[in-house]
Amino acid sequence: MLSRRARLVLAGGATVALLAPPAWMCARSFAPPTYSVMGMGRVDFGGGPALGGHLGHTDDRWVGPARRPGDVSVADLTGPRDVRPDVSTTLVARKGPVTLATGEKVDGYSLNGSSPGPPIRARQGDVVQVRLVNANIAEGTTLHWHGVDVPNAEDGVAGVTQNAVPAGRSHVYRFVAEDAGTYWYHSHQISSEQVRDGLWGTLVVEPRGRSTYATDVVAPVHSYGGLRTVAGRTGEYRVPARPGTTARVRVIDTDNGPLRLWAGGGYRVLAVDGRDVHRPTPVHGKSVVVGAGGRVDLEVAVPASGDAVRVELGGGSAVVVGPAGSSVRRTPEPSQRLDLLSYGSPAKDDLRTAKPDRVFDYRVGRRPGFINGKPGMYWSINGRLFPDVPMYVVAEGDIVRMKIHNGSGEAHPMHLHGHHALVLSRNGVPASGSEWWVDSLNVQNGESYEVAFRADNPGLWMDHCHNLPHVNEGLMAHLMYAGVYGPYRIGDAAGSHNKPE
Ligand code: C2O
């Protein structure tokens, strides 16, 4: 028998043994008040050679590489500065009540008095200039060009590629619209709130040459609280078109969850995430899924009969294209889904077979732990919680493969900034259709994707989930190029309060 005293000592020891690891984990979970994302997380070279300036070991939290002679600063990775822009606009961001195009009042954010902000249209090759003015947003704001692979300094990520623009100040973005396609723009400061409440708009880059579509519709879907809108309007979005013509409908998912779309008379998928599908075939009796942040361009035929065609966007929302006064019946949602893995036919991009220089894992899970001292269930990356997430390091010119696995119990729309990635396989099944390029990939629970990209855009890039509240719950990592130095800081810096999302 143990004495009472011995039992007390043992019990005390057991308590310490039980509480010490959580206490240590809790203490470790705090991010410093100000830090460079360059020093966040664990350096991962993806099995490739270690790169100069980066510490080669794995537990180097908050110790980013020092700036070395010859390093280029993120601040210098800008778009063209000394040429005349082809498209130039000023967007004034304001916090306060907004009236939607259909008259409903919402309390949130506007750009030039409306939400969504003014649609931007450019032609491939155009120099686009946008001056962002922050009228009154105390927390600061920025604009990110979602899906446009801009030079790093134009990417609009507060604390990573610029400081958040304080109230009363402005910032000029400039980039060449190199790739035709459907994109959107949105704030990248406190984005889970600012985007949700209206700080966003659409951006379309038209191809060189003439369009083959009589009607070109931009149909962003967004929910303002319980108000589901298409192109900023509640209810049906009606677009006039002549009978017997074809229309291109550009659907953009600006919400946090996935969308399913379909059209009564069938459709073709012309593009995904701003990249053309090669040889798209007609689709009947299937819906196509667009993940948060993603885009799908559909081709639909306006019937010669004088009726309209209806693109169903789920939740009762629809785009109705046809002559004035025309009608069309709703079509119920098909039970089958189009699989983009085998849709269209391959154009044969050599990235499909190219030998990778680095192979990274991005495994999303969920586990209990602490973030900034707060206990909870959080998203994990490769088994660890923010800020112990991977820092994927590449050299310019590398061919990179990323294995994305989702074992977290929920879907995650994964978004890599600055690059388009080619889907190679899903759950071990190789892609067999058109090249499927993504910047936002909806990864369902239990799925594994292998994607590849060319490291051809030096900088410091976010790679995160586009269900924006998930970013606050830790689902965010970065891709960084060797030889690039990030001068910005998360936290309070240069009069800005840069938040890590
Ligand atoms: Cu559309 Cu990092 O965002």
Ligand code: CU
């Ligand atoms: Cu997520």
